Every structure is written in structure tokens, then in C-alpha cells.
């Protein structure tokens with residue numbers, strides 16, 4: 090783990106400026122939570138400038154211009170994993186100059202869990218007085234992702250989940266979509282080239298973080314700060330195996346199943362039905378065929394200070 094930066098108490102007061110990019114639609118509208126977090130940050134001496142997104146794509150453009158022009162010393166993204174993914178893409182386009190923090194307001198908040206941000210207090214601590222950590226994003230056909238990218242059944246679930254239902258019932262919308270899709274998904278085979286060696290799989294998830302779908306462990310060895318992926322190959326298709334996998338994940342048994350293969354990798358290529366969706370951090374970010382590599386540069390993120 091790369092731990093390097095000073096605590097905020099030693100940050101000069103003129104450097105205490107945060108640019109906050111906020112998606113007002115994330116997680117079914119959580120404005121009050123954001124306001125409380127901003128008040129706590131201001132109370133701790135941070136000057137916060139708030140920029141709201143108005144549509145998909147705005148977080149990327151705002152993060153890009155903030156990273157090149159803004160006088161702010163830190164960038165804070167208030168939203169879910171999709172908004173964070175957009176902001177990471179924008180920040181990296183502009184060289185990833187500003188340390189990056191998050192206020193988790195989304196439905197799944199997988200990145201927050203991976204960074205050890207379990208509640209709003211920890212998000213504020215991380216932004217105001219946290220430590221800097223270097224993480225290595227992945228790139229799928231030119232789009233960055235921080236947590237995971239995947240093709241197969243899970244990518245189809247992401248592509249088909251109803252946004253309005255997600256706002257109403259949260260993560261259950263994914264379960265409903267899984268059940269609906271399970272009856273009509275054709276379970277094609279995907280060819281996966283992992284560092285030059287070909288494999289076959291019914292579904293594939295290329296993990297940077299070890300959590301999946303919330304706080305469920307999919308790839309125990311994966312870490313955001315390691316410059317490598319853990320590729321999870323679901324080797325058997327069909328409805329029965331899908332049910333086994335779906336039950337094993339929340340029980341923590343998925344990585345132990347014999348038909349799940351976990352392979353460390355630096356470059357992955359996935360082939361399958363042309364134009365099949367590729368999900369990254371819970372949104373469709375590319376289509377098959379896809380080549381997945383590590384980003385050329387790491388990104389600096391703020392995590393909560395270690396507890397005594």
C-alpha cells in the first residue's frame with residue numbers, strides 16, 4: 090500500500106479548497122446527505138465549491154476541466170459508481186493532477202467499500218484528513234474503470250437494469266433483472282486471452298478491487314493499488330450454474346467453487362458475440378471485442394485515516 094501524504098491538519102489553509110462534483114440523481118436523490126457532508130467539511134476549514142451534473146457525461150467534462158484549470162487542491166465526487174467512473178475518466182484525460190475523494194451517494198457504492206469508506210463520517214474524514222493512496226485503474230477499449238469490467242451475464246444485467254426501478258428499490262433492481270434475463274439469456278461462450286493464453290468462459294469479470302455487487306468478495310487477491318488484474322472466469326453457463334453462482338456470492342463461497350477460475354493478469358482480451366456489452370464499474374463502457382489493460386498512470390485517492 091502506498092501511504093504518503095500529510096494529514097489535513099498540516100495542510101496550509103490556502104490549500105484547503107475542494108471542488109465537489111455532485112450527481113443529484115444518484116441513489117434516488119440524496120441532497121440532504123451531501124449538505125451535511127459539506128457542512129462538516131466547511132466546519133473543518135475546507136472551502137467547498139459545488140458543481141452539479143445535469144446529464145450523463147457532465148461529471149467527466151467537469152472533472153476534466155477541474156483537473157486542468159481549477160485552483161482547487163482536491164476533487165470530491167458525490168454520487169454513485171457510475172458518476173465516479175465518469176469523473177475518473179475526465180480526471181485521467183487531464184493528467185490526474187488532483188487527489189480524488191468520494192462522497193458515496195449511489196446504490197451499490199462498491200468503490201467506497203473498497204476504499205474503507207463505510208459511512209458519511211468516514212467519507213468526510215477521508216476528504217478532510219485522510220491519507221493518499223495510489224490506485225491503478227484499468228482501461229477497456231479506451232474507457233477507464235476502477236473496480237471491475239466484465240462481459241457475459243453480469244454485463245447484460247447492467248445493460249438491461251431499469252434506471253427508474255433502481256431509484257425505487259435500489260440493489261433489488263439488479264436481482265429482478267437477473268431473474269428476468271435468466272429465462273431468455275442464450276449463455277454464449279466467451280473466448281478470453283489472459284496474458285497470451287486463451288481460455289473459455291460463460292462469463293468473465295476482470296477485477297481491480299476484491300468486492301463485487303456491494304461488499305461481496307469475488308476476487309480475494311485483487312487490490313486497487315496493485316498494477317494487475319484478477320480475472321474471474323465463470324466456466325459453466327446455463328440457468329442452474331447461474332443460480333449456484335448467485336447463491337455462492339453472498340455466502341462468500343464463490344471464489345472457492347471448482348468451476349470458478351481466478352487468474353492474475355496484466356492484459357486481457359475478450360471475444361464473443363459482436364457488440365455484446367462490456368460493463369465497467371456498473372455501467373456499459375464498451376462492446377466486444379474488448380482489450381483490457383492497466384492505465385498508463387495511477388490515480389491518487391483519499392482514504393480515511395487509519396484508526397488508532
Ligand SMILES: Nc1ncnc2c1ncn2[C@@H]1O[C@H](COP(=O)(O)OP(=O)(O)OP(=O)(O)O)[C@@H](O)[C@H]1O
Nearest residue numbers: 115116142143144168169170171172195196197198
Ligand atoms: N444529472 C444527471 N442526470 C441524469 N443522469 C446523470 C446525471 N449525472 C450523472 N448521471 C448518470 O447517472 C448514472 C448513474 O449514476 P450513479 O452511478 O452515480 O448512481 P447510481 O446508479 O444510483 O449508483 P451506483 O452506480 O452506485 O449503483 C451515471 O452513469 C451518470 O452518467
